[in-house]
Amino acid sequence: MLYIVGLGLGDEKDITLKGLEAVRRCDKVYMEAYTSLLSFGLSSDGLSTLEELYGKEIVVADREMVEEKADRFLAEAREFDVAFLVVGDPFGATTHTDLVVRAKKIGIDVQVVHNASVMNAVGACGLQLYRYGETISIPFFTETWRPYSFYEKIKKNGNLGLHTLCLLDIRVKEPSFESLCRGKKQYEPPRFMTINTAIEQLLEVEEMCGESVYGEDTICVGMARLGSPDQKIVAGPMKQLLTFDFGAPLQCLVIAGETHPLEQEMLDFYRLKE
Amino acid sequence: MLYIVGLGLGDEKDITLKGLEAVRRCDKVYMEAYTSLLSFGLSSDGLSTLEELYGKEIVVADREMVEEKADRFLAEAREFDVAFLVVGDPFGATTHTDLVVRAKKIGIDVQVVHNASVMNAVGACGLQLYRYGETISIPFFTETWRPYSFYEKIKKNGNLGLHTLCLLDIRVKEPSFESLCRGKKQYEPPRFMTINTAIEQLLEVEEMCGESVYGEDTICVGMARLGSPDQKIVAGPMKQLLTFDFGAPLQCLVIAGETHPLEQEMLDFYRLKE
Incomplete structure (x- = not known):
């Protein structure tokens, strides 16, 4: 299962309870770092605040990684639960729609957790x-x-x-x-x-x-x-x-x-x- | 302080951590029941699910109450912390903008917790x-x-x-x-x-x-x-x-x-x- 989880706009506490539960359930957690960046996502300190709250290690996925290596992490989502964290709402940016299309095409279940966006x-x-x-x-x-x-x-x-x-x-x-x-x-x-x-x-x-x-x-x-x-x-x-x-x-x-x-x-x- | 807290779209777990903390901090919690209603807001059972999660009693505020008796609950917000829960995002509906305007006019601090909306x-x-x-x-x-x-x-x-x-x-x-x-x-x-x-x-x-x-x-x-x-x-x-x-x-x-x-x-x- 691929969870695409919106983080909202402000800080680490803008995640929803539903989103937090999904992240904690996942075996692997990626965070997008290309369409926008939260203040807490900019530094490694910020990232550790998130990791502490989620109880998970977070791999920062830059544009290159998502666009060029999406297959790898979609393959992971076939084997186990993978979360992909997105600042704002998952459908604020075209890139995430593309990710959903790619996942659906190869039969991977996708669950979206909405949040506020600009x-x-x-x-x-x-x-x-x-x-x-x-x-x-x-x-x-x-x-x-x-x-x-x-x-x-x-x-x-x-x-x-x-x-x-x-x-x-x-x-x-x-x-x-x-x-x-x-x-x-x-x-x-x-x-x-x-x-x-x-x-x-x-x-x-x-x-x-x-x-x-x-x-x-x-x-x-x-x-x-x-x-x-x-x-x-x-x-x-x-x-x-x-x-x-x-x-x-x-x-x-x-x-x-x-x-x-x-x-x-x-x-x-x-x-x-x- | 008046907190206007967006509940998101799905169920009680779509509240953000920030929203949940605000609600738990408040002395009085109202929930709007007129611009839209969550499935869990429709029955008293649904309401008790929310009350349990929030650890607070919730007063359902219908349109009449908010439009005619807003002064009373704005007066409360002057004395202590009041939360007003809104399905979706606080600014999805004109009514809530009106509430913000009324609060600001009489000098009450307003804090908005955003969430997903339609x-x-x-x-x-x-x-x-x-x-x-x-x-x-x-x-x-x-x-x-x-x-x-x-x-x-x-x-x-x-x-x-x-x-x-x-x-x-x-x-x-x-x-x-x-x-x-x-x-x-x-x-x-x-x-x-x-x-x-x-x-x-x-x-x-x-x-x-x-x-x-x-x-x-x-x-x-x-x-x-x-x-x-x-x-x-x-x-x-x-x-x-x-x-x-x-x-x-x-x-x-x-x-x-x-x-x-x-x-x-x-x-x-x-x-x-x-």
Whole structure:
């Protein structure tokens, strides 16, 4: 049996009782370390906190391992109980859907333990979940790669009066360009996009496209470390959030569409006092 | 302190460790019983399972109590620690946002413990969460009340190639029409819309509007008891799901937009074998 267990968003105590029981039942426990990383997953100290709570040794599975060596660990799941731990909810990222498909194809039973993900926890800012349009991802711009397909999506959401959740780039264990050239893999240090960078890039794209889809005065909500005791939620115009220091990752951003009175009231709580 | 604790979707073991610790710390524990109900919340037996696990007496709070008597229990939260338990995630429903606003207005600290909700667990069907448009609600049609504003929204999502999550009506402790006429509140038995009824109503609206937004052959995914051990996920054209017996509530429906190969593969697992 393959258990895919969502760990939620904050810390080791966001696992559900059901998830904890599954992990404790398993012979082998893997933890994904590529789509996102919890603060407690970043250091070996953090990992030992988890291992202590779960009573199990945890093998950190990076992207390479899951994508290239999935067969090996699916083979293990055929023989005994294997848990695969995922930050947030198991279906927050495409990679885990792929894992489920591969397992089902070779007849391995899969059990999913759900948990909170950014896709629903974002409701904390007060903008109602059912009034969001398509979710977009904002990738780190490089000198030569500045994709902006998100612009059209924000426009379409905006035309319908809907909010847009912007997921910000996370780069963990990416091979460096130089190392690829040398044919030997070396990794860049992990990078997490800040709300500041996201807004900077958004404004750059708006300036280039010039369709006034949004601008400096567009109301947004920046959210950092959602679900943690020190989460930070700030609502305000882009130009204000552009320079606000949200602190440590992970961060995400919502571009508000049309807002109802109750949504307005919640946003007011999160506005910076002038 | 007011703790608003998400219970997740399946059963009593879907609470997080963080949520459980909060509940055990509280002097008074309320449980919402109006936006949705867990199978284990329906009977007094189910409630005692929860009470045993939490080591606390639970007061079931119906809609009336929360909307009309919120002041009383917010006053309690000023004096001591009060937990308010919510099926799914605290921000899945507008009512809980309202509660947060009211608490913050009178200076009561609020702590939210997130959990899975239908808004993210729906990812289990394989249609990627970031490719959903606006979520719609389908209300029970009556002889005189057949609102269909959802039609326009499905159309707009469809035009963008996006999937549409349809939340199906839940009627718990609704005063009966007759009792309102007599000026004395009596309640209708709880009703939960099935996928069958939802599709019947959807097709009726399509026939009336006639814009071919969807039809009998439109691929949908029906999901019952999401997150429970006996959850049922079936993908197929509307005409097939129209008569399929999904069993007990709660149920929801997704109308698929454009699908990617990986999404297709997942849907294939959930198709009925001919």
